[in-house]
Amino acid sequence: MTDQVVDLLVIGGGPAGLGAVRAYREEGGKGRVVVLSADPDSPYDRPPLTKDFLRGDKPEDELGLLEEGELASLEVTWAHDRAVAVDTAAKRVDTRDGSGFTYTSLVFATGSNPVDLPVPGGDESSLLRLRTLEDGRRLKQAVAGAKTVAVIGSGFIGCEAASSLRRLGLDVVLVTSDYAPQEARLGEDAAARIAGWLTGDGIRLVTDATVTALESTGAGFTVRIEGKDDVSADQVLVAAGVRPATELAAAAGLELEDGRIVVDSHMRASADGVFAAGDVAYALNTTAARHLSVEHWFDAEVMGKIAGRTAAGSQDAEWTDPPGFWSQIGDRWLKHAAWGDGYLEALFEEGDGEAFTVWYEDENGTCVGVLTHLADENYDKAFDLLS
Ligand SMILES: Cc1cc2nc3c(=O)[nH]c(=O)nc-3n(C[C@H](O)[C@H](O)[C@H](O)COP(=O)(O)OP(=O)(O)OC[C@H]3O[C@@H](n4cnc5c(N)ncnc54)[C@H](O)[C@@H]3O)c2cc1C
Known part of the structure; x- marks a missing residue:
């Protein structure tokens, strides 16, 4: 042809x-x-x-x-x-x-x-993953008949999905290798806040957990974890990164x-x-x-x-803006803008009520990112500092 x-x-x-x-x-x-x-x-x-x-x-x-x-x-x-x-x-x-x-x-x-967990059973096709609309339909259908769901991975996709699944009335266990959700990326204080939101919503957290196998039992799954109790669930959503x-x-x-x-x-x-x-x-x-x-x-x-x-021929279209995204965990919004390739210090600032800001700085004390919850003025300020 x-x-x-x-x-x-x-x-x-x-x-x-x-x-x-x-x-x-x-x-x-x-x-x-x-x-x-x-x-x-x-x-x-x-x-x-x-x-x-x-x-x-x-x-x-x-x-x-x-x-x-x-x-x-x-x-x-x-x-x-x-x-x-x-x-x-x-x-x-x-x-x-x-x-x-x-x-x-x-x-x-x-x-x-999405990546599979590199463990026995990690490539099992009945495990749920979430990237495409078809994955989203399949997840909704699978949990419609379930009582318990294990979510593996506490990145934004894991945390957001765990929260939404809990809102649907499911018993949710979030299994993560982090000490607290997203500690490495966002710092200890923000991770503690996110952990508090999740547990406050009734999600069980199993942290510092190394999954060693995912076993299909016919009726559901067993998540085997090194040195910890197994987790049993009707469905497993793997959110272990991309x-x-x-x-x-x-x-x-x-x-x-x-x-x-x-x-x-x-x-x-x-x-x-x-x-x-x-x-x-x-x-x-x-x-x-x-x-x-x-x-x-x-x-x-x-x-x-x-x-x-x-x-199309433009000479002046260039990437200049700081990267950023918003995440919704339950009803709470987090706004993040950062170069995303690391920081030396994460400086936590309490705001009014539930509000907080984390300022990320490099070794020269220069702002390299920000995370805010109910503190848009700081988000805008950091965006200006980064730009
Ligand atoms: C569930 C979920 C929630 C998210 N929430 C947020 C959020 O709140 N905020 C945020 O900023 N980001 C979020 N993200 C991340 C965001 O969706 C991605 O960063 C974004 O989609 C990347 O866009 P992209 O166009 O580079 O790739 P994609 O959106 O992944 O699109 C790539 C496309 O390429 C197609 N493709 C791949 N290979 C081929 C091939 N060989 N031939 C033809 N087609 C091919 C794929 O089918 C796909 O349609 C989320 C991601 C997921 C999965």
Whole structure:
């Protein structure tokens, strides 16, 4: 079959991919634009999958990201197909369904995939994971008939999902290798607050826990933990982190670092006409003056837009903003803005009532991040300091 010739080819239909095609057109990018998306669903909002969608407060038909008629007006072809090989010298991409494309510009926006626990039973298909809308549907269906759920992992996805599942009336056990949820990332005081929220909501925390095996019992699961009592649950949600989807990029010979595709501040990768954006990119942020690994929704969209604008010919689209995200644990919101590559000190500041702020500083006493709860003025202040 002869190749289809496209001006902009995007692999991945998350916020980075969608941001790229929208910005390409806004910038005046001409010609044929195709998105290859391995996800069978049309583009949707991922963050609600642990929050209001899981709790049943947001129906599926409110998750869509496309406006009515948008693909037609952007003149974008959205193909539910998987890219399986990229040849950057020939500027060619092959897909699972047998199509071949030659491109002028190519954007890798392949995102991340959840990792399995590297223990016996860790790859069992009846364990629940949460990345896609289909995962979200499956989780809701699985817990509808359950009484107990074990959530493994206390990153934001684990904490948010545990909280939402508890709201649904389930007995929830959160099993984590951390001493307190997200202690390494956010510091002791913030971790203690989050632990207090979770236990206050009736979630049982099993901390400092090394899971050694996940066993399906037929009726449910047994989580085996080194030196601690087993945890039994009707369902197990594994939220043990994600790995950027770089297999294609690696096979194509693109430069990788920190498990991601290295790009400059315009999102240009190491091959001519190739860009990367979102979770899969290790991108230069000009304000930070270094490359950053970021796994946030808004930043993925921002990076995608920069890639799209640059592909359309812009010279001045660059990544300058500090990365950040908001998280909802039960009814409580946390706002985080940080370069995300470490800090020396976490300075905890009590606010009025429940409010608090954590200021993160490097070895020179320079602000490198902030975490706030009910303290928006400090969030804004830190954002200004970082910018
Ligand atoms: C449940 C959940 C809740 C979250 N909540 C928040 C939040 O509150 N705030 C926040 O900032 N972030 C949140 N995140 C993280 C955020 O969703 C990600 O950082 C963001 O989706 C990254 O966007 P992306 O476009 O880089 O990748 P993705 O959104 O992962 O999209 C990548 C797409 O590429 C497709 N793809 C991969 N390989 C191929 C291939 N070979 N061919 C074709 N298509 C391919 C995938 O199918 C996928 O659709 C959450 C994530 C999850 C899973």
